[in-house]
Amino acid sequence: MDNDIFEKIKKEAESFFSLSHHDRFHTERVYNVAVRIAEEEHADVDVVKAAALLHDVARALEDEGKIDDHALEGAKKAREVLETVDFPKEKIPAALHCIEVHRFRKGMEARSLEAKIVQDADRLDIIGAIGIARVFTRGGWGNKPIHDPAIPPKAKYDGRSLTSVNHIYEKILNVKDTLNTKTAKKIAKERHRFVEHFLERFMNEWKAEI
Amino acid sequence: MNGKRKSKCTHGDDMKREQLQLVEKYSKAQMDKLGLYGWPHVKRVLHLCVRMARMSREKHVDLDVLKASALLHDIAKHLHKKDTAFDHGDMGAKLAEAFLEECRLDRGKIDAICHAIRAHTHFEEPISVEAKILHDADFLDKLGAVGIATVFIKACLTNVTIEEVLESFELESEKRSFVMKHIGWIKNPHLYTETAQNIAEKRNNIVSAFFGELKKEVELKDV
Numbered sequence: 001m002d003n004d005i006f007e008k009i010k011k012e013a014e015s016f017f018s019l020s021h022h023d024r025f026h027t028e029r030v031y032n033v034a035v036r037i038a039e040e041e042h043a044d045v046d047v048v049k050a051a052a053l054l055h056d057v058a059r060a061l062e063d064e065g066k067i068d069d070h071a072l073e074g075a076k077k078a079r080e081v082l083e084t085v086d087f088p089k090e091k092i093p094a095a096l097h098c099i100e101v102h103r104f105r106k107g108m109e110a111r112s113l114e115a116k117i118v119q120d121a122d123r124l125d126i127i128g129a130i131g132i133a134r135v136f137t138r139g140g141w142g143n144k145p146i147h148d149p150a151i152p153p154k155a156k157y158d159g160r161s162l163t164s165v166n167h168i169y170e171k172i173l174n175v176k177d178t179l180n181t182k183t184a185k186k187i188a189k190e191r192h193r194f195v196e197h198f199l200e201r202f203m204n205e206w207k208a209e210i
Numbered sequence: 211m212n213g214k215r216k217s218k219c220t221h222g223d224d225m226k227r228e229q230l231q232l233v234e235k236y237s238k239a240q241m242d243k244l245g246l247y248g249w250p251h252v253k254r255v256l257h258l259c260v261r262m263a264r265m266s267r268e269k270h271v272d273l274d275v276l277k278a279s280a281l282l283h284d285i286a287k288h289l290h291k292k293d294t295a296f297d298h299g300d301m302g303a304k305l306a307e308a309f310l311e312e313c314r315l316d317r318g319k320i321d322a323i324c325h326a327i328r329a330h331t332h333f334e335e336p337i338s339v340e341a342k343i344l345h346d347a348d349f350l351d352k353l354g355a356v357g358i359a360t361v362f363i364k365a366c367l368t369n370v371t372i373e374e375v376l377e378s379f380e381l382e383s384e385k386r387s388f389v390m391k392h393i394g395w396i397k398n399p400h401l402y403t404e405t406a407q408n409i410a411e412k413r414n415n416i417v418s419a420f421f422g423e424l425k426k427e428v429e430l431k432d433v
Contacts, residue, residue, distance in 0.1 A: 025372060036433045129421075129426075130428065198420065208257035
């Protein structure tokens with residue numbers, strides 16, 4: 001499909017992002033990974049591209065507490081964008097499905113290969129060195145403690161980890177078991193291993209063990 | 211501070227456990243004014259100081275001086291105002307001196323503690339072994355995995371993206387932003403003791419591994 005249309009979608013998507021550049025860069029990374037996986041898994045690349053570009057357009061609204069679920073709201077906004085840029089009508093429902101079910105916490109079922117790929121690409125951005133960097137940039141926003149040995153990690157992730165380190169335990173280390181595609185699982189292996197390695201070093205430093 | 215007549219610390223060569231507890235309590239109260247990251251930093255530096263003293267080949271390290279100065283080194287940091295010539299080491303030493311005098315701590319110990327506090331910000335050159343260890347322990351806390359966490363918290367506060375941090379790490383830049391300055395410390399640590407240099411090497415390994423991995427992921431080399 002013509003690349004112009006994706007440039008237009010990208011431009012529209014960026015108008016939704018908050019002043020911080022984090023959403024834009026996250027989207028770009030997810031897009032790049034999603035396209036690779038889509039090619040590898042012989043999925044509909046157009047659908048994956050459109051969904052990846054638009055998957056977080058309502059994220060800022062959720063962060064500001066204006067909406068509850070950025071996936072559902074994002075799909076609504078995405079429909080408007082896709083209709084405006086003349087994205088093929090028959091592919092719109094498939095792209096919206098990807099956006100509706102992409103969210104980690106809700107654990108919604110991805111019914112199509114394309115939706116599975118967008119979920120995977122989004123989740124691969126949670127782990128690895130990128131994931132670690134994101135934890136602390138997010139933690140910084142909320143002015144969250146980095147680590148507190150007196151606060152043990154919760155057994156189940158509820159979206160409100162009390163420290164950045166607990167966020168790693170509660171969410172990041174569980175991501176690899178939630179992936180759908182073979183390609184994503186393969187990428188996740190090394191990224192997961194790196195998070196474990198980093199965490200081990202971090203804990204040693206925290207305790208001044210050398 | 212309560213009751214000037216009632217001595218908080220007793221005379222003698224060694225600080226007692228209660229005396230150190232008072233210093234700790236005072237320090238925590240000051241550090242908490244700095245926000246969430248102040249007190250955990252002081253505790254890490256304290257533990258690192260003690261460990262470095264044990265590892266050090268120096269025969270005489272005064273643990274009282276080392277522990278007290280580690281606890282007190284950043285007590286004036288919350289008073290810092292932007293764009294002033296304020297030095298939190300110098301101011302911290304003044305506050306520490308007043309507090310420790312009230313505790314009636316040995317003059318010699320007070321002076322040694324204040325020297326270490328002043329030296330950690332280079333207000334004075336570190337001369338004593340305790341001052342060198344404190345300076346280095348404080349510096350080591352900027353490095354390694356904990357240093358990476360700090361870099362990204364700083365990046366977030368100044369609206370710098372992950373990609374920009376990676377770029378700053380790879381390029382020598384003249385820009386002295388909040389984040390760049392920290393990356394400069396990581397890349398060229400300034401240390402006085404051999405013990406610290408060995409620890410720094412180990413902490414550098416995780417930093418190199420981290421940025422190598424980050425580059426690979428961002429550039430999709432692992433996909």
